Amino acid sequence: MDATVDLSACRGCHCLAARRHARAVTRLFDEKLRPHGLRATQFSVLAALALAGPTPVTGLAEKLGLERTTLTRIAAVLERHGWVSIAPSEDARERPLRLTGAGRRKLVGAFPAWKEAQDLVDRWTDAQDPADRYPAGSVRQTR
Amino acid sequence: MDATVDLSACRGCHCLAARRHARAVTRLFDEKLRPHGLRATQFSVLAALALAGPTPVTGLAEKLGLERTTLTRIAAVLERHGWVSIAPSEDARERPLRLTGAGRRKLVGAFPAWKEAQDLVDRWTDAQDPADRYPAGSVRQTR
């Protein structure tokens, strides 16, 4: 019963802009990391663990700004690959995640690829407007 | 064989920042839209269709900056709810997506909720630093 709403305001949707930007950047990082068998999210978790040392799931999730339960699933994949393991803890409720040797090697090996992607995005943000207006598709033109 | 890599550079990862930001913003929009039974992504698609009229999947995906196959899945959910349908086309390969009456009503009904979320993010970006450094969790403090 209300056709007077001005839907054109939706063109400036912050959520769409943020998601679109994240998707584009993620596709680039995934592309660079693919030869190493790592996804962008997985790289983030491994890097966070390398920098912070063994960390319980809840704390790590907060650090990364994602849901605790999401990190649980991501950690399961990383464990399956042998890149992280559960560290012992005095408090049996905690299950600190710890980078394994294989995980550290994987991370260090993938670092140059990560750096490449990171530098590419640096150059984009320098060249383009400060807002995050990456035209759709421009991200993949590197191939 | 290389422990000399400076992993601390990963603290400034553009991909993590973009994803973290998108997750936070999405959680807010989802929270506002939840009473209407809509997700942020779904709202985006409905709004895009309302503004552009019937559009083939590929074109709409480009407009929204997401993978064509991703839009296929999203569209399936929207169709299931009766909010979009396949419009006829001369070219039988194309399957233009079209907003249904129910879809338009759903969209218009959810618009105020969307606007609320949009305005909230406006205020954040005005108040905070221009980069997108939302401290983890601050997004949910509105509850």
Next chain:
DNA sequence: CCTAGGTAGGTGTATATACACTCCAGCCGT
């Protein structure tokens, strides 16, 4: 007409994401 190639779209599979709910372990008061 008929086939080769290109275009529009869907499927299989895997991961990412989050909410609601459940479970287990420690803690604390009586």
Next chain:
DNA sequence: ACGGCTGGAGTGTATATACACCTACCTAGG
């Protein structure tokens, strides 16, 4: 010691996301 409470973590379910692959349809050349 027990019983409830709280905190840390996992599960069930649904959607989002993308790549590799597959199918259907048009169109141009023969």
